[in-house]
Each structure stands twice: as structure tokens, then as C-alpha cells.
Amino acid sequence: MFPVAGLGTRFLPATKAVPKELLPVVDRPLIQYAVQEAVEAGVDTLVFVIGPEKRAILKHFERDPGLEELLASAGKDELLARVRDILPDGVSAHATVQEQALGLGHAVLCAREFVPADEHFAVLLPDDMVLNHGPGALAQLVAVHEATGGGVIGMERIDPSLTGSYGIAEVAEDDSGYSRIASLVEKPPPEEAPSNLGVVGRYVLDGRLFDTLETIGKGAGGEIQLTDGIAQFMGEHPVYAQALEGKRYDCGSRMGMLQANIDYALEVDDLRDRLLAHLNSALARQR
Numbered sequence: 217m218f219p220v221a222g223l224g225t226r227f228l229p230a231t232k233a234v235p236k237e238l239l240p241v242v243d244r245p246l247i248q249y250a251v252q253e254a255v256e257a258g259v260d261t262l263v264f265v266i267g268p269e270k271r272a273i274l275k276h277f278e279r280d281p282g283l284e285e286l287l288a289s290a291g292k293d294e295l296l297a298r299v300r301d302i303l304p305d306g307v308s309a310h311a312t313v314q315e316q317a318l319g320l321g322h323a324v325l326c327a328r329e330f331v332p333a334d335e336h337f338a339v340l341l342p343d344d345m346v347l348n349h350g351p352g353a354l355a356q357l358v359a360v361h362e363a364t365g366g367g368v369i370g371m372e373r374i375d376p377s378l379t380g381s382y383g384i385a386e387v388a389e390d391d392s393g394y395s396r397i398a399s400l401v402e403k404p405p406p407e408e409a410p411s412n413l414g415v416v417g418r419y420v421l422d423g424r425l426f427d428t429l430e431t432i433g434k435g436a437g438g439e440i441q442l443t444d445g446i447a448q449f450m451g452e453h454p455v456y457a458q459a460l461e462g463k464r465y466d467c468g469s470r471m472g473m474l475q476a477n478i479d480y481a482l483e484v485d486d487l488r489d490r491l492l493a494h495l496n497s498a499l500a501r502q503r
């Protein structure tokens with residue numbers, strides 16, 4: 217499940233006509249990285265929770281026979297493969313519209329009809345990118361889910377002054393040997409935060425959570441918060457914290473987006489050396 221209904225105001229005017237999730241990191245839109253990570257973790261059904269003006273996201277995942285024909289007849293096989301790979305075979309994409317921006321918990325609730333109550337499902341917030349040379353962020357969560365049977369949330373240690381921007385967890389090891397979340401609170405000020413363990417936008421959750429989400433009211437920022445729903449639900453059903461391996465980028469911010477673009481480009485063979493040379497000369501000019 218990909219909640220992508222947000223307005224992306226931090227990137228205006230770039231996001232006036234283009235959804236923030238379609239902004240590129242190197243040569244692929246943000247959302248495509250999240251989808252690829254989900255598919256690599258074993259997901260075969262994608263649900264996009266879009267805002268009313270965000271159909272372009274779906275278009276990105278639809279086949280485009282005209283474009284494919286053009287690339288094929290021009291012999292541009294590599295580009296053709298890249299376009300076809302956007303949605304791998306055997307993976308289906310669905311969408312539901314969140315009419316009003318009532319919060320992340322509400323967005324997740326909008327996709328309820330796609331999740332059988334007795335199954336677990338994953339939520340990925342595409343703004344958060346995690347670059348890792350081993351298993352992707354969601355695959356790391358799935359491994360903990362398979363070992364414990366419980367829900368799992370991706371976490372990282374954050375600067376203690378920034379707790380007001382994150383869900384914050386307190387954890388304790390249980391019999392399973394994994395870190396079970398003992399308390400979870402959305403965006404507490406530093407003086408009220410139980411720790412500096414911040415929620416990264418990756419979740420594996422129990423389908424029964426929807427019943428809880430139906431009942432919780434507005435929380436931090438006047439929104440229906442996913443964090444609040446999980447906090448209530450985990451009293452009876454264990455939810456684990458998984459400190460993510462890899463470097464995380466907040467691509468909801470300009471700085472995070474720039475850092476991601478540089479670091480992901482450094483992973484691309486035919487860009488790496490020229491980009492490093494450019495960065496070196498840019499540094500030299502600043503000195």
C-alpha cells in the first residue's frame with residue numbers, strides 16, 4: 217500500500233502539476249523505487265491511495281503500447297526493457313482515492329477493501345528512501361514478520377531534537393529475541409519523547425488493524441494518525457521494531473531529495489566518475 221495523496225507543498229512550484237512521487241531520483245520517479253522495493257520483498261498486489269488530482273501516478277504504472285512500439289522500432293532495446301520493467305509481470309496495480317487529506321491513518325483505511333482481514337499487508341511511504349546493498353528495507357521487515365508472526369515497523373535513531381517530525385517508539389526485547397514496541401507516539405516534542413527511535417515509512421501490519429483505525433479519532437496535527445492506530449492495536453497484538461540497515465533519505469525535503477539524487481547517481485556505473493569529478497570541482501570552487 218502506497219499512501220500518495222499528499223500535496224507535496226514543500227516542492228512547490230515543481231509539484232503544482234506533477235505529483236511529488238513522480239519527481240525523479242536520477243532517472244526514475246520516487247514511487248518507482250518504493251514499488252521495486254516492495255516487489256523485491258515479495259509483494260504482488262500494489263494499492264495506491266491517491267489524491268483526486270494524482271492520476272498521473274497510475275499512468276506511470278500502466279503499459280504504453282505506443283511508446284513501446286516506438287522504442288522497439290528504433291531498436292532502443294535497453295530503454296524498452298526499462299519501460300516494461302516499471303510493472304513486473306505477475307504484479308497488479310490498483311488505486312483508491314482519498315478524497316480528503318485526513319491523515320495517514322485515514323489514507324490506509326481507504327485501502328481496506330484490498331486487504332483480507334486475516335492477512336498482513338505492507339505500507340510504504342515513498343518519500344522515505346533507504347539505500348542498502350543488502351536486502352531492501354521492506355524485505356528486512358518481512359524477515360522479522362516471518363520470524364515473529366507480528367507486525368513490524370522500520371526504525372532509525374534520529375537526532376533527539378527532531379522527535380517532533382516522527383513517530384517515536386520505545387522498545388523492549390521479548391521472548392522471540394526481537395525488539396517489541398512497548399510504546400509508540402506520533403511527533404512528540406523532545407521533552408516528551410520516550411526515546412530517539414524514529415519511525416521510517418515502512419510497515420508490515422495486521423489486517424485486523426483496520427477495525428482499530430475505524431475507531432480512533434484525530435491525533436497529532438488534527439489528523440487520523442496511523443501511529444495512534446498501531447499504538448492502540450499493539451496492546452493485544454505484538455508489533456516489532458526493526459532498525460533498518462542502509463542509509464535513509466527524507467525525499468519529502470529538498471535536502472533529502474538532493475542527497476538521494478547524488479548518492480543514487482554514484483551507484484550508477486556510467487555516472488559515478490563524472491559526478492565525482494563534478495563534485496570535486498564544485499568543492500574546490502567553494503573553497
Ligand code: G1P
Binds near residue numbers: 383
Ligand atoms: C509519517 C508518520 C511518522 C513517520 C514519518 C516517516 O509522518 O506519521 O510517524 O515517522 O511518516 O517519514 P509524515 O512525515 O508523513 O508527517
